[in-house]
Amino acid sequence: MGSSARLRQFVHDNGPLILDGGLATELEAQGAKLQGDPLWSARLLHTNPQAIRDAHSRFLLSGADIIATVTYQASIPGFIRHLDVSAERARELLMSGVHLAKETVTRFDSGHQRPLVAGSVGPYGAFLRDGSEYTGAYAAEMSVEELKVWHRPQIDCLAAAGADLIAFETIPSIKEAEAVVELLREFPDTTAWLSFSCKDGKCISDGSLFTEAVQVARRSTQLLAVGVNCCPPDVVEPLLDSAASLQSPDMSWVVYPNSGEDWNPERGWKTSEKLSATIPELSHTWLKQGAALIGGCCRIGPALIAQLRRELKGDCTPAASAEPS
Template identity: 75%
Template sequence: IREAHFRFLLAGADVITTATYQASVAGFTGEPDVSAERARELLVSGVRLAGEAVDRFLSDARPTGRRRPLVAASVGPYGTFLHDGSEYSGAYAEQMSVEDLKVWHRPQIDVLAAAGADLVALETIPSIKEASALLELLREFPDCRAWLSFSCKDGRRLSDGSLFTDAVQMAQRSTQLVAVGVNCCSPALVEPLLDSAGSLRSPDLSWVVYPNSGEDWDSEQGECGRHEVAHWFWSRCHPQPSIFGP
């Protein structure tokens, strides 16, 4: 994991995300002989490995003209804990309250907010209810800064069917977010999504955008086919003040 982070930095990444997207205290303690304390240590190790990669990059590569790369502690949606693919639909949120979602996310945010990362990446969030829970939870950690990134089903809606414009308006009210945007979606959805909400975003809230690379899954062949998107993506989206990534 440390080596993967290091190679991303060598390739030019200014922000690296920790390998904690699917990690949770509840998930770890569901395994034999894993205590809550050990689960928290494993979450911290994700931040530590990323930080060590940054330190190695600065000492070995000695980059000039670049700011120190940032470490974003990754927090995925509740659906990743279920292992049923529901993180791509957000259907679970229909049976959960905002408080239920806060209770589940709190142990991860509590650990990661204090683990030394530069910010927290609340990513691939499919449900506006879950996003609301996360923003409420952030207020319990007033020194924590974060970005909020949604998974979307088309050029207007989140995976749960909520309007992206409503999600951006909600994010706009948080004083702890540095960016809002989309990830884990087709690159073709990026432009219509950003266009739909562009007038709602204030200048001090950046876009964060890191879609899939554009391959189409072939279920018969069991593999992904190539889809050329890089030129379009960078030429259309890069001029905006944003955080971009693959």
């Protein structure tokens, strides 16, 4: 049985799987200064790897079945430029994101199935640091091949480091989706999910219909799931409804919205309490719509993930032998 088939069976046997929340949110809650940093949370791979281990541990303690690496904004060019390191050291740093997550999982003993590690790959817009992962504007001036060239080193590092699967996250455009779907074929033993940033209940960030985005994802036999992340929770249901006819037994929905607050590249998150508490409640609807991987993105911490697990799994947060140090 291939890796994609094994993971599909894992989801079938253990689903719904609970994803973690906003890793950067949790790191900031514990004192990390990330706002304005060109490497964002990936800088801590160089300066404070223990903080990353501790954040992973808190999400595992909250009941996450899958934790994502701190590599969303990590790249070989980014590390070289902003840390003044060699290409070899940059590659080591990127791979260390997987190693840290896997070390934490190994130390974690819940008595349940071993949690999985998803290697996080953000869009090219995350490297640009101008908020364009929520517009996809850069894709108009780039070719599919250029986007493949950009993403190839990151995927290579995460796969080589042993990530259980790759998470293509917050993808804002059809063109970038086409690029990662094509690129995935170069890594035939790698399984992934593909999630889009969306502007409303029908369209992804570049204005394309979500149905068109799902059709691109369906070209790949290596994608375990397709869905949405870092969008307001209240747009998830209409988005999934719009593409209900495209769902297949081989590809589940993955859903992990943010708190519903607004992000401004210059001023950060606009604080609001309006939607964050509704994720666990809305998750029942998403589950009925066929979502098999459900969690949170920015501004969602371990406490809400624990609540989500209780809502969907009906159990308490699993005890663990690996406490955060």
